[in-house]
Amino acid sequence: MTRMSWPSYFMQITRLVAQRSTCTRRKVGAIAVKDKRILATGYNGAPAKITDCLAKGCLRQELGIPSGQRHEVCSGLHAEQNTIIQAAVHGISLKGAEIYCTHQPCFICTKMLINCGIAAVYYAEPYPDSMGEDMLKEAGIPYGFLPYDDAPLPPEGVETI
DSSP states (O other), X not given: OOOXXXXXXXXXXXXXXXXXXXXXXXXXXXXXXXXXXXXEEEEOBOOTTSOOHXXXXXXXXXXXXXTTSOTTSOSOBOHHHHHHHHHHHTTOOOTTOEEEEXXXXXXXXXXXXXXXXXXXXXXXXOOSOHHHHHHHHHHTOOEEEOOOTTOOOOOTTOOBO
């Protein structure tokens, strides 16, 4: 029997973190890791003290807004945003950390991750927002598809890490 690799271990944890999501459209989890230690976790959902979509329904769904568009029409925060916020609340720098996400970060989250000094971004599922990927390339930050152990093959043109 072989031992699970560190990247697979961290990617599996993102799936567990995502189970806390209060989003009705997509459950997303993210973790920030440095030196094989988890620094912070986050999942997508409404801010503290705000009624979440599980309780009130999804405005984006009601308005027919496609994934990857009009992020401002949502009361929820993305998993990557909540990871950054949790690190900040607890005084933890994410500079030099890697982020593992269930889904490829959107353009907005990518900008935030770049400014946090994230060293690399790994994700298991694509997201319809190519601008984030373009920005990671321009910033010189390594990123890529890292499948769950039981995941299908990567999307066409995406290299597996």
